[in-house]
Amino acid sequence: MNLKRILELYDEVLRTGHRSEILRELRDEDDLFMLLLYSDMLGIPNPAFYYTLELYPHMLEKFHQWHLRMGMDKSPLTGFRCC
């Protein structure tokens, strides 16, 4: 066994202690992120909308230009009433 392999094993020994806990923390964060993105699809009211609503006035003009560019005369989303 060469030195590189020994160091790899040593590193693995020391990492194993908290590996599962860190992966679990990461998985919990991912789950929360997924929930924020797709909760409405699951029938759960999305609390993030409360904050994203504040972006509405900033996005309105850009959105209007976008749907005109895409060949849509009127807004395709009922939530965006730009025209």
Next chain:
Amino acid sequence: MNAVLLALIGMFVFFLGYRYYSKFVAEKIYKLDPNYVTPAHQFKDGVDFVPTNKWVLWGHHFTSVAGAAPILGPAIAIYWGWLPAVIWVLLGTVFAAGVHDFGALVLSVRNKGQSVGTLADKIIGQRAKILFLFIILILVLMVNAVFAWVIANLFITFPSSVLSVFIQIPLAIWIGYVVYRKKGGMLWPSLAALATMYIAAVVASKVPALQIDLPRYFGGEENIVAFGLNGVAFSFFVWIIILMVYVYIASTLPVWKLLQPRDYINSHQLVVGLAILYLGLLFSNPSITAPMTNSAATDTPWLPILFITIACGAISGFHGLVASGTTSKQLDREPQARMVGYGGAVGEGLLALASIIAVATLFSSSGDFLGAYSSFGDASSGGLGNFVQGAGQLATGLFIPADVANTIVAVIVVSFAATTLDTSVRLMRYIISELGKTYNIKSITKTHVATTIAVGSSAALVLLPEGPQGFGSGGYVLWPLFGTSNQLLAAITLLLITLWLKRQGRNFLVSLIPMVFLLAMTLYAMGLQIITEWSFFAGSNPSLLLFILGSIIFVFAFWILLEAVAALGKKDPAKPKNKAM
């Protein structure tokens, strides 16, 4: 007697235990099956259940169980002479700890990688699980109090160690940042951090201005600082408060930010510590100056107190938690349980043996030893300091100056104790939350409420016992209670192993005998101390706190005994078709 010879005899006994006894237990009792599909394969998820290389798993298991406890217990127990301590460490490791750690691992592997607590519920019943939770709660409470005292005591005795220990915290945070934000490796930054800590230790040993010496700042024993506390007592108070604030923060932060990088550095320190002890011993080749048996040790009887003074290093229930909590979910093949479980216990035994040798070779004569170990109280309060100096003396064989060696060994022991403290407070928080869920008390399931209860009760416990230096300095009196609760936890695990073996129709004496021995010793020790030392009608210096805590532990021990008698007396259910229960 030559100390190297004693170390060789100890290693030979461990070798015999591993080579023959563990082989017998593996083949004839636990009947390990190379074709059994372990939980690591059956439930493989890449997070908890991961088949792991056996050397990696042994290293992980050993670094998880080894800490300051197998050093402190033997350093106190040498009070009765080095021979009783050595015999208990050797026989305890071979016949009790090995069987216990190995058995907890096998039992968990045969039951989907479930932990001992869940298995207590499954094998004995809900009552046993609750008993188990309460014993763990008491154990972690004792650990928090005792190790907070240990660290405060070492900071006061070896002020040159403070700088290195506190430097470690920002270094660990920096490593966490480098590894998880910048995607770097952990090995080289952690070695650089270790080198920085040891350079700080060398510099602090030589420059008194860098030694954070609180008793000196507060005017020493003669000066009353506040609340009627002198400089030393007030230093204990300040260090304990600082430590409790630290553990609160450490145990609520995400693991990757501080705990993992800190533990990573501390694992290097375990290697350094063992190298200092055993290489230093080999090169300095000292003689044992402590007496073989100490006939002057009359204030506390060795039977039964020796068996609760050395818990980790002879047998420790905490190992069952690790074996069944994480190790069992990572075991690649069942026969490897022998090396990982029994081998882990042997590793801890080697650390305990080194601790005995370090203290037994420290003194220039047996008269000096008897002066330092004149009472059990002196042994308890000074044991760890003696170990640090003894290990420092062995390190001089490696051409390390004595003052630098003492500082580095103190840094290593404080780091071990701090790791244990971090883990223990975190564990206590989880247990409080679980009890909150069990009894539907929502408020204590919240992280900060549970942590506040954990830290607050630990701080109160360590500050309450009065030592010679006032409140806060007497945390060492809790050590026998820590040992007892640890042994009780081991007794429950041994009971579960015994019941499992009985239901499989196998010889269960290998686990029953250590279990009966542990229960007898803990009941005897608690009964003796409650009646002769702590109660108001017997001792000259009664203690309500110790009386209450000792009584609770005594009741728990008796409860386990009743559960054991009831469970063993029950007719076994029909043998299951699968190989688990």
